[in-house]
Amino acid sequence: MAIVVKRPKLKWWEHLYLPALAQGMRVTLGHFIKTLSGKKKVTMQYPEEKWDDQLPEHYRGAPALVTDVQGRERCVACQLCEFICPPRAITIKPEEIPSDDKWSKVEKRPKAFEIDMIRCIYCGLCEEVCPEQAIYLRKDYSITGTSRAEMVHDKERLYEIGGVREGLVNKWNELK
Amino acid sequence: MDWHLIIAATIKIVVFVFLTTLPLVAMSVWAERRVSAAIQDRVGPNRVGPFGLLQAVADGIKFLLKEDFTPNHVRKGYFWLAPALVMVPALLTCAVIPFGSKLFGEKMVIADLNVGPLFVFAIASLSVYGIVLAGWASNSKYPFLGGVRSTSQMISYEISLGLSIVPLIMIYGELNLGRIVQYQADNGWALLPLWGEGLSVQGWVLTIPVFVSFVIFMTSMFAETNRLPFDLPECETELVAGYHTEYSSMKFALFFLGEYAAMIIGSGLAVTLFLGGWSLPFGWLSPENTEAAVPWWHGLIHIGVYFSKVIVLILFFIVVRWTLPRFRYDQLMRLGWVFFFEIALFNVVLTAALLWWFNKPVS
Numbered sequence: 001m002a003i004v005v006k007r008p009k010l011k012w013w014e015h016l017y018l019p020a021l022a023q024g025m026r027v028t029l030g031h032f033i034k035t036l037s038g039k040k041k042v043t044m045q046y047p048e049e050k051w052d053d054q055l056p057e058h059y060r061g062a063p064a065l066v067t068d069v070q071g072r073e074r075c076v077a078c079q080l081c082e083f084i085c086p087p088r089a090i091t092i093k094p095e096e097i098p099s100d101d102k103w104s105k106v107e108k109r110p111k112a113f114e115i116d117m118i119r120c121i122y123c124g125l126c127e128e129v130c131p132e133q134a135i136y137l138r139k140d141y142s143i144t145g146t147s148r149a150e151m152v153h154d155k156e157r158l159y160e161i162g163g164v165r166e167g168l169v170n171k172w173n174e175l176k
Numbered sequence: 177m178d179w180h181l182i183i184a185a186t187i188k189i190v191v192f193v194f195l196t197t198l199p200l201v202a203m204s205v206w207a208e209r210r211v212s213a214a215i216q217d218r219v220g221p222n223r224v225g226p227f228g229l230l231q232a233v234a235d236g237i238k239f240l241l242k243e244d245f246t247p248n249h250v251r252k253g254y255f256w257l258a259p260a261l262v263m264v265p266a267l268l269t270c271a272v273i274p275f276g277s278k279l280f281g282e283k284m285v286i287a288d289l290n291v292g293p294l295f296v297f298a299i300a301s302l303s304v305y306g307i308v309l310a311g312w313a314s315n316s317k318y319p320f321l322g323g324v325r326s327t328s329q330m331i332s333y334e335i336s337l338g339l340s341i342v343p344l345i346m347i348y349g350e351l352n353l354g355r356i357v358q359y360q361a362d363n364g365w366a367l368l369p370l371w372g373e374g375l376s377v378q379g380w381v382l383t384i385p386v387f388v389s390f391v392i393f394m395t396s397m398f399a400e401t402n403r404l405p406f407d408l409p410e411c412e413t414e415l416v417a418g419y420h421t422e423y424s425s426m427k428f429a430l431f432f433l434g435e436y437a438a439m440i441i442g443s444g445l446a447v448t449l450f451l452g453g454w455s456l457p458f459g460w461l462s463p464e465n466t467e468a469a470v471p472w473w474h475g476l477i478h479i480g481v482y483f484s485k486v487i488v489l490i491l492f493f494i495v496v497r498w499t500l501p502r503f504r505y506d507q508l509m510r511l512g513w514v515f516f517f518e519i520a521l522f523n524v525v526l527t528a529a530l531l532w533w534f535n536k537p538v539s
Contacts, residue, residue, distance in 0.1 A: 025496070027499070036214055
């Protein structure tokens with residue numbers, strides 16, 4: 001069914017177009033002056049001003065490895081995160097802990113742990129799958145580099161981003 | 177040969193055209209971006225230099241260093257000629273605009289021509305060739321349509337542009353832009369006759385046709401410079417980028433700068449004809465006549481006044497661009513041929529009648 005749109009009947013001075021121009025100029029100049037006088041501030045000057053304190057708790061930034069309060073690495077190199085990673089960004093080289101080591105009970109540790117941040121999609125599946133709560137998505141989002149090699153986070157860098165995390169992990173408990 | 181004249185002219189050309197107008201072009205690109213940003217509650221380019229003032233330099237370097245890509249299907253010769261044909265007429269018209277009274281006994285106009293406005297229109301109408309050539313030589317559909325649109329638009333509006341200043345020329349009885357400004361300095365600006373002979377019934381009544389002229393002149397100027405609301409030749413929603421779709425790097429920049437240069441010259445002409453050129457209101461600091469000596473600091477103030485008026489008009493151009501939506505093409509043509517042409521013609525007759533009425537020989 002056709003809809004008949006009623007056109008508004010314009011007065012003669014509205015046909016002149018000039019009043020409309022003045023009206024339009026009032027709107028644009030109003031915005032112009034408001035922005036110039038700083039009353040209306042929308043844009044944030046990004047690298048200088050950041051919104052990091054507003055990031056929600058569940059923010060999914062760069063994945064990183066964490067240590068416990070005593071500086072021991074939580075990762076047991078089970079490689080579950082490597083297997084679940086949809087873009088295959090994680091590469092782990094496991095290593096056996098020698099039997100004369102104090103923590104030989106744990107048996108395995110990562111010799112190398114690399115996350116290719118060009119591949120990573122920040123999905124958080126690695127964090128979800130980790131049985132030892134060793135990998136977490138942190139709030140770092142500005143991951144940049146000047147070469148592909150630089151964008152691959154090695155174990156050292158991952159621990160640097162991850163830092164220390166408290167909480168109960170049973171693998172070091174002699175009684176369990 | 178009079179070496180003194182040649183050297184003075186060369187200095188004026190270099191200082192006015194290359195050291196003032198071209199940087200003004202660059203600055204108006206920056207101003208356009210900052211003002212449009214402010215209107216849209218954004219920030220705009222503010223990184224390069226203080227307040228982003230050096231953005232124009234960065235843009236220039238970028239344009240020069242980009243790959244100058246010439247598509248294989250274009251007519252190379254015309255394709256290369258077109259950007260120059262847009263830029264050169266815009267700069268040539270600088271020659272007759274008086275940008276100051278006098279400085280060190282030298283008239284602040286490159287060529288003190290007795291047919292100033294005619295020269296401006298004659299040269300400015302050449303820039304349509306640049307756009308036509310660009311559209312034709314690009315040898316693809318969107319530039320072609322843009323070129324066709326721009327030709328008909330520029331030719332249509334040139335008529336009302338030319339007719340709109342006839343009433344003014346009749347009132348001044350003069351075609352020399354320098355003397356027109358002097359007349360306005362003595363007798364009130366065309367749009368603001370508040371002193372001298374302008375302060376009379378005749379002066380006040382004549383502001384009506386002058387105002388009509390001003391509206392037609394400014395609107396036609398928008399159409400001539402292909403600016404919104406008349407930017408149909410480039411009209412990105414329909415024609416990609418219109419006549420400069422196939423252009424890249426510095427050749428594109430020349431089109432871009434040519435548009436702004438035309439805008440600056442158009443503002444300069446509007447200032448000279450309607451707003452008293454370099455003169456201050458109420459005849460302050462204005463010389464006795466065009467030949468009288470002017471102290472150098474008065475001369476500098478006059479140059480400053482001229483450029484401030486031009487800058488205000490450029491800001492007006494920019495604000496209008498971000499205020500009005502684009503016209504439809506038939507509306508554009510109707511406005512030009514049905515309204516402006518007739519109103520301008522009627523305006524000429526009206527002014528003539530008014531002038532005859534006021535200056536009737538007493539019998």
